Amino acid sequence: MSKLPRFDEWTCPLPLRHHTGIVMGHGGGGSLTADLVEHLFAPAFRNDTLDAMGDSAVLELPAGATRLAFSTDSYVIRPLFFPGGSIGEIAVHGTVNDLAMAGAQPLFLSAGFILEEGLPLDHLGEIVRRMSEAARSAGVLLVTGDTKVVEKGHGDGCYINTSGVGVVPAGLKLGPHLARPGDAILINGRIGDHGIAILSVREGMEFETAVVSDTAALNGLVAAILAATPDVHVLRDPTRGGVAATLNEIASRSQVGIVLDENALPIGGDVESACELFGLDPLTVANEGKLVAVVASEAADAVLDQLRHHPLGREAARIGTVTDQHPGLVSARTKIGGTRLIPMPLGEQLPRIC
């Protein structure tokens, strides 16, 4: 668990100091809720559009915007703080990335908190601080929010929903149904870091590893790709279910085959060892800062070049090819020269990783 500031080190505003933890009344819509908004959420997320106590934020759209991307995700990750991040960063990055995968420029986020009675206020403060930093560095504004409180034992500290709105450039068409035989499959770096980082600090599972979550906002990287070529067909972030789930979905929706080259898959040594130890397939382990790009073969080198010049894409690789063989199926050429089928994972081997 990341080191948290002690309550008295954290700049807990005076009206909140007589509580050390969340009480039911913080979700009641009265003056306790107002305290939380005024002294904790509003200072963290301060911006002109933030509608701190209103029903809705009212947003001016950029001139000429005609298409919106709209996305939602709830975050129930355990533990709340982990190597490389917290539920705060994940809640911002995850939704920003979902918008970016539609080719949108993410603009606005909402945040809905479901807090468990007794959650230490300094934990909430730290989560909110990290959300605020993540939003700022991704270039999005958190403009509207909501707080509910559930009784001790009916939650898990903190669940967060973020929804996001972005603007999709005119003419852009991306989607999991648009992969075509011959397309190249690229990834921007090592897989499995997020899932293994979470596993390493899960109750009953703790083990020593240097792996930290790859959680990151990918909208800048997507903008670089789209500036390099119009020949991008699919962008997806392989989160829950990992690269295996993402590629199976693309194969199924596009009715194409996909052949992976396991030799080309970037995987860290620690992740590989942990996967061997726990019997996990790294292809099914979650990522929070990776994207899979399916691009026209001719454009692959240009896109790889763009990716590798970006801090989040230095280890980008071409990991496979789309074919017209075995539509709907994903297979891999293994390191020892064989072929194996990569099925759609049934569920998640590591539940609650986001």
Added chain:
Amino acid sequence: MSKLPRFDEWTCPLPLRHHTGIVMGHGGGGSLTADLVEHLFAPAFRNDTLDAMGDSAVLELPAGATRLAFSTDSYVIRPLFFPGGSIGEIAVHGTVNDLAMAGAQPLFLSAGFILEEGLPLDHLGEIVRRMSEAARSAGVLLVTGDTKVVEKGHGDGCYINTSGVGVVPAGLKLGPHLARPGDAILINGRIGDHGIAILSVREGMEFETAVVSDTAALNGLVAAILAATPDVHVLRDPTRGGVAATLNEIASRSQVGIVLDENALPIGGDVESACELFGLDPLTVANEGKLVAVVASEAADAVLDQLRHHPLGREAARIGTVTDQHPGLVSARTKIGGTRLIPMPLGEQLPRIC
């Protein structure tokens, strides 16, 4: 609790039948999640924009739209089914109403489900069916969603976040800071029904009453009001914290005084009795189908007339006046001719009513 269809009466699609309850894998992003989306969510919410398995929905904006309303709310109501509704209706109506209170035409909703392991699938099916009906009758499309599952004991059956996007007409300005001395304060009907309906079925509290929740989508009513007059200054739905919290917020944000006339407040006899029994002030009890409108005095009669011609406003009443006395304070002329201060409620006397 409302009568639920038995599992075998509910049209549970075949691939889901071998589960009677939610399992962790339904939140794993793999084929179990896909089953739930394909066989339960997608059929219920079917529309052209619904992005059943994608990262974001991509939405065409109405021509000329330049301002969006964007709102979010998480729903943690207990119990999930109650007289007059369920978490499904509340989750749609609540967010539709938040958009409507900004004067927006609500267009699109997202839905984020946090399900507890073991939630009976027929309960989820019934909740989703009710959401779908509520969305259809409110004229909004549910276009994107997310499902997470938490272990048994870490949730409460089902929490739902909905976020919403609407378009705000050009030139319209509404807000809790815009009440002016002399304005009339109107409400569209009886207060307290929702909170008392929930209380009547709360564990340990069950009592006999005919009160049912007033949960309703108010966007049609708002459209009627805005068509009648440009002189609407504030629209708010008095949910958590009731009319007392709403009026205190308006008084504080507009720096005006508000004087209520308790004789004019529409309250049902059963709600009044229940409030007496439990020592509750009906002004602090939640509503889910009410709005408070602050309008220029000259426009009050025209707006009341519009309200009373609408099925959701038949018992509309003028309940108070904005003054320049005691800015920031709300008081009431009581039924016996006295005056009492109506303070901002601290928290919620009945937690988890939405």
